[in-house]
Amino acid sequence: SYELTQSPSVSVSPGQTVSITCSGEKLGDKYVCWYQQKPGQSPVLVIYKDTKRPSGIPERFSGSNSGNTATLTISGTQSMDEADYYCQTWDSSTVFFGGGTKLTVL
């Protein structure tokens, strides 16, 4: 099995930059994607293949992955970005999700 670890919560002020991390053994050797889930809604893909943004996702969302840590960065955070964020990877034909990080925009 493989474990992805995320901090339970992070907070940011509007307009600031926030980083949400996801750690796992040699995670940089795998591809990571990120989902945003707002209360009562389905998850939405915001980053795939470490750094790629799907169409319709704002440029303020970016991703990186190196070593044991993948990072989702939101620049110029807006109140609408308040949500839970989940990382996900794939290894040996198995999908693994991180536990999720609750982002609060204060």
Place this chain on the structure above:
Amino acid sequence: QVQLQESGPGLVKPSETLSLTCAVSGYYISSGYYWGWIRQPPGKGLEWIGYMYHTGNTDYNPSLKSRVTISVDTSKNQFSLRLRSVTAADTAIYYCARREAYCTGGSCNSVWFDPWGQGTLVTVSS
């Protein structure tokens, strides 16, 4: 635009079988992609259940593999989930989703899910 919609009973008794269907619109399942299920217990994180290609290839979460069957009905453009011998721990919102992948040289090294259905809450209780 691809859309997915889950349907099925919202209440299942312990030890019985949970059955859900995901109707796909805007894309023919037989044209490609894997189609899968993910669940989320109330207030908790996401758990992958499994996915299936229209030709029958499947991958399941090892922790659920003994109880799960995913099947595809291309004539109805839908796919289904069956989870046997359920307990209260199987209470969750169940999502269906299309699996996308990055594959090179005949092997894949990245998968992700997009889009997702709206989800359906299934409660296991007598």
